Amino acid sequence: MKYQVVWFKRDLRIEDHRPIVEAAKHGPVLPLYIVEPELIHAPDFDPSHWTFIRAGLVELNEQLTRLGQALVVRVGDPVEVLSQLQIAKLWAHEETGNWISYQRDRRVRRWARDTNTPITEVPANGVVRRMATRDGWARNWEQRMAEPLLSAPTSLQKSIPGTPIPTHAELGLGPDLRRLAQRGGELAAFQTLDSFLSACGVRYHAELSSPLSAEESCSRLSPYLAYGNLSTRQVVQATRRRIATLNEADASSWRRALRAFDARLHWRCHFMQKLEDAPRIEFENMVRAYDGMREPHWNQEWFDAWKAGQTGFPLVDACMRMLHQNGWINFRMRAMLVSFASYHLWLHWREPSLHLARLFVDYEPGIHYSQFQMQSGTTGINTVRMYSPLKQQQDQDPEGVFVTRWLPELQSGKYPQPIVDHKEAIALARQRIGAVRKQSATRLEASETVRKHGSRKRPPARKERAKPKQDGQQMLF
Numbered sequence: 299m300k301y302q303v304v305w306f307k308r309d310l311r312i313e314d315h316r317p318i319v320e321a322a323k324h325g326p327v328l329p330l331y332i333v334e335p336e337l338i339h340a341p342d343f344d345p346s347h348w349t350f351i352r353a354g355l356v357e358l359n360e361q362l363t364r365l366g367q368a369l370v371v372r373v374g375d376p377v378e379v380l381s382q383l384q385i386a387k388l389w390a391h392e393e394t395g396n397w398i399s400y401q402r403d404r405r406v407r408r409w410a411r412d413t414n415t416p417i418t419e420v421p422a423n424g425v426v427r428r429m430a431t432r433d434g435w436a437r438n439w440e441q442r443m444a445e446p447l448l449s450a451p452t453s454l455q456k457s458i459p460g461t462p463i464p465t466h467a468e469l470g471l472g473p474d475l476r477r478l479a480q481r482g483g484e485l486a487a488f489q490t491l492d493s494f495l496s497a498c499g500v501r502y503h504a505e506l507s508s509p510l511s512a513e514e515s516c517s518r519l520s521p522y523l524a525y526g527n528l529s530t531r532q533v534v535q536a537t538r539r540r541i542a543t544l545n546e547a548d549a550s551s552w553r554r555a556l557r558a559f560d561a562r563l564h565w566r567c568h569f570m571q572k573l574e575d576a577p578r579i580e581f582e583n584m585v586r587a588y589d590g591m592r593e594p595h596w597n598q599e600w601f602d603a604w605k606a607g608q609t610g611f612p613l614v615d616a617c618m619r620m621l622h623q624n625g626w627i628n629f630r631m632r633a634m635l636v637s638f639a640s641y642h643l644w645l646h647w648r649e650p651s652l653h654l655a656r657l658f659v660d661y662e663p664g665i666h667y668s669q670f671q672m673q674s675g676t677t678g679i680n681t682v683r684m685y686s687p688l689k690q691q692q693d694q695d696p697e698g699v700f701v702t703r704w705l706p707e708l709q710s711g712k713y714p715q716p717i718v719d720h721k722e723a724i725a726l727a728r729q730r731i732g733a734v735r736k737q738s739a740t741r742l743e744a745s746e747t748v749r750k751h752g753s754r755k756r757p758p759a760r761k762e763r764a765k766p767k768q769d770g771q772q773m774l775f
């Protein structure tokens with residue numbers, strides 16, 4: 299028997315899942331997940347990612363089993379795995395992933411062509427494949443987000459036995475050290491969305507920048523979106539439905555909060571589009587004129603101190619320590635961590651980006667590398683943002699509650715001295731980046747980057763426009 303094979307990747311859900319809906323119309327479905335050794339042993343992968351993915355797979359398997367056909371899990375190279383299956387047609391979502399997944403998708407498409415295996419890939423979100431121009435992108439995003447949500451098939455024909463989902467040990471992965479990380483799965487994703495839209499999100503816009511309040515006030519949907527336990531469209535539509543129900547009494551704060559949130563869902567795809575269009579920005583400067591600017595100055599000791607949360611800058615270290623346990627921190631603090639590595643320590647962003655990829659349970663390559671380059675000043679098109687950890691601490695944690703929570707040694711007097719002098723380090727960084735930024739070759743390349751990656755203006759949420767100090771939009775020095 300030949301199957302309609304539905305290949306699950308970063309879309310671990312059955313609701314609003316076009317591949318499974320379409321496949322089920324055409325014949326017996328084989329729902330497939332491939333654990334790819336090349337991906338799970340790559341330097342951007344962490345055992346905590348497998349914990350999150352595995353929880354999603356366990357739940358997906360239960361849901362599929364209830365429909366009639368359990369999940370089939372294989373470990374191996376996708377082309378080899380697919381070659382061993384009887385495929386009538388292969389269905390999948392388009393993935394904007396890391397370089398390994400990008401190359402793998404090319405190999406799979408080549409194999410499909412060579413073996414005459416029909417393959418249909420459908421958009422996963424607002425990212426446009428083989429996009430000719432950014433013009434019209436925002437309109438297209440709105441259209442995709444407005445498409446009706448798809449219900450899961452009501453039943454699947456049982457045709458092949460399911461297989462167990464491997465454990466960390468079976469895959470040769472080490473222990474998961476993020477003991478406070480979020481739990482994966484479609485159910486947890488929906489609960490998180492519900493609690494954000496009904497209660498936690500009311501002060502989102504005002505509380506997203508402080509690591510003290512952001513933990514409760516941000517949506518915390520990032521890992522669910524990263525592994526597709528929810529589709530972006532589901533979140534956008536739920537948010538807009540909620541906005542439509544607001545009454546006079548709660549309208550003001552909620553409306554502001556949800557508009558700010560909605561804007562970020564748009565940014566999500568906007569940033570991912572950059573990696574889709576230029577997959578090499580995972581390891582190459584977006585503007586190549588910045589090549590060589592930081593490489594000769596690599597300082598391993600500083601990098602080790604940054605990774606361990608031992609720089610002597612309390613807010614930087616507290617954020618890093620929280621990440622070690624939680625696998626999550628808010629946007630402003632991520633930006634500050636990267637700014638500190640890139641400017642104070644003048645480290646090339648590549649190794650720091652891998653370290654944070656492993657720490658972030660919500661690691662999403664498209665957002666991650668685009669943001670990393672932006673916060674490191676190598677896009678040539680964004681304002682250079684150098685965050686002062688001291689000012690951020692005054693603004694975001696004036697009582698020192700957050701730093702004391704994560705740095706118990708502050709109390710015992712065993713906390714290290716700062717590894718660099720803040721003022722000197724920033725002055726040097728400004729001089730160094732300014733020298734490259736003003737070269738005509740850099741400017742020329744930067745204007746090409748604007749044409750290729752620049753937003754064609756979707757105005758920010760209405761209320762935010764009046765507020766110049768919007769998160770991450772200005773010099774925070």
Ligand SMILES: Cc1cc2nc3c(=O)[nH]c(=O)nc-3n(C[C@H](O)[C@H](O)[C@H](O)COP(=O)(O)OP(=O)(O)OC[C@H]3O[C@@H](n4cnc5c(N)ncnc54)[C@H](O)[C@@H]3O)c2cc1C
Nearest residue numbers: 516517518519520562565566629632633660661662666669
């Ligand atoms: C250096 C750096 C690396 C980052 N790496 C990642 C990553 O690997 N994965 C990831 O999901 N986010 C990343 N972000 C963006 C942002 O920090 C997180 O999306 C956010 O903190 C996740 O928490 P939340 O879901 O509660 O966000 P909320 O504030 O509730 O936002 C909702 C969703 O909108 C999207 N979003 C929010 N802020 C941004 C933004 N600035 N750019 C693009 N999309 C955004 C995310 O999908 C997020 O889940 C990075 C930011 C920086 C500065």
